[in-house]
Amino acid sequence: MSDIMDLCELSPAYVRAIAPYPPGKPIAELARELGLEERSIVKLASNENPRGPSPNALAAIEAALPELARYPDGFELTRTLSQRLGVTMQQIVLGNGSNDVIELAGMAFLGPGCSAVSSQHAFAIYLLATQARGAHNIVVPAKNFGHDLEAMLAAIRPDTHVVFIANPNNPTGTMVSAAELESFLARAPKNVVVVLDEAYNEYLAPAVRCPSLAWLARFPKLIVMRTFSKVYGLAGLRVGYAVCHAELAALLNRVRQPFNVNNLAISAAVAALADQDFVRESYELNVAGMTQLLEGCKRLGLSWIPSYGNFVTVKIAPSGGKSQAGAVFQKLLGLGVIVRPLANYGMPDHLRVTVGLPSENARFLDALEAVQKA
Numbered sequence: 001m002s003d004i005m006d007l008c009e010l011s012p013a014y015v016r017a018i019a020p021y022p023p024g025k026p027i028a029e030l031a032r033e034l035g036l037e038e039r040s041i042v043k044l045a046s047n048e049n050p051r052g053p054s055p056n057a058l059a060a061i062e063a064a065l066p067e068l069a070r071y072p073d074g075f076e077l078t079r080t081l082s083q084r085l086g087v088t089m090q091q092i093v094l095g096n097g098s099n100d101v102i103e104l105a106g107m108a109f110l111g112p113g114c115s116a117v118s119s120q121h122a123f124a125i126y127l128l129a130t131q132a133r134g135a136h137n138i139v140v141p142a143k144n145f146g147h148d149l150e151a152m153l154a155a156i157r158p159d160t161h162v163v164f165i166a167n168p169n170n171p172t173g174t175m176v177s178a179a180e181l182e183s184f185l186a187r188a189p190k191n192v193v194v195v196l197d198e199a200y201n202e203y204l205a206p207a208v209r210c211p212s213l214a215w216l217a218r219f220p221k222l223i224v225m226r227t228f229s230k231v232y233g234l235a236g237l238r239v240g241y242a243v244c245h246a247e248l249a250a251l252l253n254r255v256r257q258p259f260n261v262n263n264l265a266i267s268a269a270v271a272a273l274a275d276q277d278f279v280r281e282s283y284e285l286n287v288a289g290m291t292q293l294l295e296g297c298k299r300l301g302l303s304w305i306p307s308y309g310n311f312v313t314v315k316i317a318p319s320g321g322k323s324q325a326g327a328v329f330q331k332l333l334g335l336g337v338i339v340r341p342l343a344n345y346g347m348p349d350h351l352r353v354t355v356g357l358p359s360e361n362a363r364f365l366d367a368l369e370a371v372q373k374a
C-alpha cells in the first residue's frame with residue numbers, strides 16, 4: 001500500500017465514509033465551460049435572494065472595510081438580534097452561516113455511540129454533521145416528501161441525542177404545522193436536543209409561521225436556527241445563528257471558533273436587520289415569482305411538490321423507467337440555466353428551482369419548454 005493510503009487510513013473510518021456535499025454549480029464555472037458571458041447565465045440553484053443584498057447591508061460593508069485589521073466582535077449583532085427576537089443575548093450563538101451552527105450542535109451533542117434522527121430528503125448537512133462526529137444517522141422515511149414527525153418520534157432510541165427538523169425543508173419545500181411540531185416537542189423525550197432549522201422562516205406567510213421562539217421557554221431541548229443567507233441575501237458572507245436555552249448556547253459556544261463570523265458579515269447582518277422593507281419586498285417578489293413558476297409548470301404539464309420556501313421542486317417524468325431529470329438538468333445548463341438536480345437526495349426524478357426575478361423565471365420556463373419539446 002502506498003504511503004498516501006497509509007496516511008488516509010489515519011482518518012477515522014466514519015470521516016472517510018462521508019459523501020461530499022455537492023453545491024449548486026457556480027455561474028463562473030458554467031460560463032467557462034460554455035464560453036458564455038457570466039451575465040447571460042441564470043442561476044436558480046442555491047435558493048439565493050435574486051435581488052442581492054439590501055443596499056443598507058452593502059453600505060455597511062463599505063463602512064466596515066477600514067476595520068478589517070481588527071478581530072471581529074459579535075456583540076452588536078447579538079444585541080440587535082436579542083432585541084428583535086425578544087430573547088437574551090446569552091441565548092444567541094452566531095455562526096459562519098447556519099451550516100456552522102448545525103456543525104456546532106453536532107460537535108456539542110454527538111459523538112461515537114450516539115445517534116441523530118432526521119428525515120429522508122432533508123437538508124444534507126444534518127447527515128454530514130452527524131457522520132463527522134462518528135455518530136449514527138437514523139433516517140426516517142418521508143411522508144409525501146415531508147417530515148413524518150410521528151415516525152421520527154418513534155425512531156428516537158435511548159442513544160439518540162439530536163433530532164434535526166427543517167421547517168420548511170430543503171430540498172422539498174414541505175413544512176409541518178405549528179400544531180404538529182408543538183405536539184412533537186411535547187412528546188419527545190426531555191433528554192433529546194431538537195434542532196429546528198428555520199432557514200426559510202421569512203418566506204412563510206405570517207399565518208403559518210411557528211411560534212418557535214416562544215416555545216423555547218417551555219421546551220429547553222429546542223434549538224432554533226436561522227440564517228442571513230436566504231431572504232437577507234447574504235449567502236456569500238456566511239452568517240447565521242442559533243437561539244436556545246442559555247445553558248445549551250454555552251455548550252455550543254465552547255466548540256465555536258471565537259471569531260467564526262467576520263467583521264463584514266457582522267456589520268452587514270446588523271444593517272440588513274434594519275432594512276425590513278427589503279425583507280418585505282423580497283417576500284412579495286417570492287410570492288409573485290412562485291405563482292409565475294407554478295403557472296408555467298402547469299402550462300408545461302409538469303407537477304411539483306407544493307413549497308413553502310423560495311424554491312420549488314418539479315417532477316420530471318421518467319421515460320421507459322429511466323430518470324430524465326439529469327438529462328433535463330444538463331440540457332438546461334447548455335441553455336445557460338442552472339437548477340439543482342436532486343439524485344443525491346434520493347429524488348432522481350426531481351429538479352429544484354429557486355424563485356428568481358421575473359425575467360429569470362421566464363428564462364427558466366422558456367428553456368424548460370425548449371428542452372421538453374426537443
Ligand SMILES: *Cc1c(COP(=O)(O)O)cnc(C)c1O
Nearest residue numbers: 097098099123170199227229240
Ligand atoms: C440554505 C439553508 C441553510 C442555510 O445555510 P447557511 O449556512 O446559513 O448558508 C440552512 N438550512 C437549510 C435547510 C437551508 O436550505
